[in-house]
Amino acid sequence: MKIVVSGTGYVGLVTAVCLSEVGHTVTCVDVVKEKIDMLNEGKSPIFEPGLEELMQKNKDKLTYTLNGKLAYKDADVIFIGVGTPEKKDGSANLKYVYEVAKEIAENIENNAIIVIKSTVPIGTNKKIEKYIRDNLKHDVKIEIVSNPEFLSQGTAVRDTLHAQRIVLGVNTKHAEEIMKRVYDGFNLPYVITNRESAEMIKYASNDFLALKISYINEIANLCEIVGANVEDVAKGMGMDSRIGNKFLQAGIGYGGSCFPKDTKALNWLANFNDYELKTIKAAIEVNTNQKLKLLKKARKYYDSLEGLNVAVLGLTFKPNTDDLREAPSLENIPILLDDGANIKAYDPVGEKRFKKIYPTEIKYCKTLEETLENADICFIFTEWDFVKNMDISMYEKLMRVPIVLDGRNCYSLESFENTNIVYDSIGRKTINQNKIAKDIAKN
Numbered sequence: 444m445k446i447v448v449s450g451t452g453y454v455g456l457v458t459a460v461c462l463s464e465v466g467h468t469v470t471c472v473d474v475v476k477e478k479i480d481m482l483n484e485g486k487s488p489i490f491e492p493g494l495e496e497l498m499q500k501n502k503d504k505l506t507y508t509l510n511g512k513l514a515y516k517d518a519d520v521i522f523i524g525v526g527t528p529e530k531k532d533g534s535a536n537l538k539y540v541y542e543v544a545k546e547i548a549e550n551i552e553n554n555a556i557i558v559i560k561s562t563v564p565i566g567t568n569k570k571i572e573k574y575i576r577d578n579l580k581h582d583v584k585i586e587i588v589s590n591p592e593f594l595s596q597g598t599a600v601r602d603t604l605h606a607q608r609i610v611l612g613v614n615t616k617h618a619e620e621i622m623k624r625v626y627d628g629f630n631l632p633y634v635i636t637n638r639e640s641a642e643m644i645k646y647a648s649n650d651f652l653a654l655k656i657s658y659i660n661e662i663a664n665l666c667e668i669v670g671a672n673v674e675d676v677a678k679g680m681g682m683d684s685r686i687g688n689k690f691l692q693a694g695i696g697y698g699g700s701c702f703p704k705d706t707k708a709l710n711w712l713a714n715f716n717d718y719e720l721k722t723i724k725a726a727i728e729v730n731t732n733q734k735l736k737l738l739k740k741a742r743k744y745y746d747s748l749e750g751l752n753v754a755v756l757g758l759t760f761k762p763n764t765d766d767l768r769e770a771p772s773l774e775n776i777p778i779l780l781d782d783g784a785n786i787k788a789y790d791p792v793g794e795k796r797f798k799k800i801y802p803t804e805i806k807y808c809k810t811l812e813e814t815l816e817n818a819d820i821c822f823i824f825t826e827w828d829f830v831k832n833m834d835i836s837m838y839e840k841l842m843r844v845p846i847v848l849d850g851r852n853c854y855s856l857e858s859f860e861n862t863n864i865v866y867d868s869i870g871r872k873t874i875n876q877n878k879i880a881k882d883i884a885k886n
Contacts, residue, residue, distance in 0.1 A: 444519040444624065446470070449511065449543045451478050453489060453599060453700065453766075454560055454592050455524030460494060461603040463501035465628030470506045470514045482507035490765040490792050493600040511543075512550045520625055521547060522590075524560040526700075533707035534715075535564050544571050548578035551585070556621050558588045562645055562705060564712055568612065568638040586618045589638040591645035596699055597763030610634045612641025646709045650723055653702040655690040657729040663693035663870025664736075673870025674852065693870040695824070695850035696733035698760030698769035703730070734774045737822050737848040740867050744820065744846055749783035752843065754818035756811070757825020757851075758793035765792045771850060772797070772824045780804055789814040790825065815841040826851035838864045 444467070448459040451473040459469045473479055478488040485502065487495045498505065508514055515521060525539040540561055547557060557575065559568050572587040579585070589612030594602040609631050613619045619635060626633075634644070663673040673693045681688025697703065706727050713720040745751060760770035767773060772788075779786055786805040790797065794807050808814040811833060815821065821842065823830055831853045838845045839862055849868040859866040859874040866874040 444621075445517060446520045446522070446625070447472060447514045447518040448522040448524055449473075449547075450523065450525035450539075450561075451475075451482060451488065451507070452524070452526055453491070453594065453596060454526075455522070456482075456487065456489065457491065457494060457594060457599045457603055458522055458524055458560055458592065459505065460497045460501065461600065462625070463504040464497055464604065466504075467625070467628075468504045468506075470508060470518075472508055472511045472514050474509065474511075476509060479507050479509050490763075491599050492597065492763050497600060511546050515547050515550045517553050518551065518555055519553065520556045520558060520621065521551075522558045522560050524592075527561050527563055527704075529704045529707050533711040535562070535704070535708045537563060537567065540567070540571065541574065544575050545578060548575040549580050551579070551583055552581050554584040556586050556588055556618055558590045558622070560590055560592055562591060562649075562701070562708075563642060564708060565639050565642045565646070568642060586613075586615060587638070588613050588618050588622055589641035590622065591641060593645070593648065595701075596766050597761055604629065606631055608632050608634050610636070610641050610644050612636055612638035614638065646705055649701050649705040650709050650726070652690050653697055653706050653730070654722055654726045656694075656697045656702075657726040657733070659691045659693050660696065660733045660869070661729055664733075666870040667872075670872065671870075672872070676870075693852060694733075694826075695736050695771045695869065696730040698734075698771065699764075699766055700768050703727075703769040706730075734771045735778075736869065737771075737824075737850050738775050738778060740848050741820055741822075743867075744865070747782070748779060751784050751819040752817055753779055753784045753786045754814045754821040754842070755786055755788040755805075756790075756814065756821065756823045756830050757827050758788060758790035758797045759825050762825055762827045763792075765796055767793060767796050767800075770824070773800070775822065775824070776801065776805065787814050787816075787818070791827070791829070793825075811837065812841060818842045819844045820846045821848065823847065823849045823851055823853060826853050835859065835862070835864065838862075 446467050447470045448455050449472045451471050459471045463469050481488050485499055523540060523543050525543055527535045527537060530536050568587045568589045575585055591610055609626050611622050659677060666673040677691040680686050681691050706723050710720055710723045758772045759767055787808050788805050789808045835858055838847050845864040847864055847866050852868045856871055856874055865876055
């Protein structure tokens with residue numbers, strides 16, 4: 444089979460490379476010349492552990508091109524893996540999906556299966572099928588399959604090759620058989636259903652995980668008030684097999700390309716159909732507020748942030764990715780700048796993208812030591828290994844006032860008990876809060 448994948452972002456490129464890993468020959472199409480040039484040089488345009496290595500390993504089975512017309516012409520299976528960013532009203536922007544669909548319709552000369560891998564609202568597969576059929580330039584038969592992805596940034600390759608299930612929304616046995624041939628090498632269980640159910644499985648899965656995160660963050664906030672420890676609470680909850688221990692890590696909210704966008708899109712869809720998803724609406728609200736949790740904590744220690752030296756550890760929304768979408772850093776840093784703070788930041792992967800937004804407003808450091816030097820307070824936004832594994836005595840040795848606000852609970856409370864470091868995390872008691880109050884007063 445000739446397989447073509449449209450889009451070389453997280454979804455498209457990871458899908459293409461993993462299909463090549465199980466033996467398929469795949470052509471990748473994109474409209475951005477810089478990305479195709481990078482790919483033809485053997486470089487990935489996104490930071491994703493293991494992806495570039497698999498690109499090199501399977502380079503004889505991968506082709507990268509700007510020429511969609513030629514690629515689609517005689518394809519047997521075409522995956523659409525382009526972005527569906529949110530609009531201002533929260534709905535999904537399907538502009539790029541329709542652009543690809545138009546190019547396919549105008550150029551395809553073979554009977555083909557067209558697979559929508561992008562996350563799209565329920566009913567989109569049906570609409571795209573009609574759109575392509577209405578715009579076909581040649582007498583061919585096409586079928587649309589819904590095949591949502593369930594990958595996470597930072598673990599996308601593993602999530603694809605070792606997925607827990609492959610969801611196929613199909614309308615015919617023929618489409619099902621073709622898709623099973625595509626995925627045969629993965630040796631994974633299938634969920635075979637209709638297209639609307641497949642589309643809903645994607646949204647329902649992501650939004651349930653977002654709900655779980657927002658729930659534990661709400662519990663964490665209450666734990667701080669009543670003196671409970673959210674980690675012990677989460678451990679006790681997670682041991683119940685009905686609940687499970689995944690996505691029960693308290694923090695400063697979820698981010699990235701999926702959860703924020705997908706919760707808003709499902710909320711919009713419900714409202715559009717005169718229905719209110721109260722749980723999803725609440726999850727969105729909780730997450731929005733949670734992102735500013737550390738900033739609220741900072742104001743306990745300083746009446747004003749004007750002129751303060753602020754150290755920021757981590758800019759991306761999670762470790763092992765350069766993705767900044769919906770990252771807490773993007774919510775907090777503008778406010779810190781408006782309040783007159785002097786910001787030094789360190790992120791070994793996210794700096795390049797962040798510089799495009801704030802090229803000169805903050806200082807980008809190359810080491811932890813440089814970031815913490817003479818700081819009055821430290822914000823931890825991302826749980827990078829370099830943060831979790833650092834010698835915590837560096838906070839006391841290097842900072843002018845060692846106040847550490849940890850939005851990801853990177854350390855144990857016990858490790859700070861015999862120090863002069865204020866350690867204020869999420870859903871747990873604050874260590875050394877009274878000690879530092881005296882030092883701040885002196886300064």
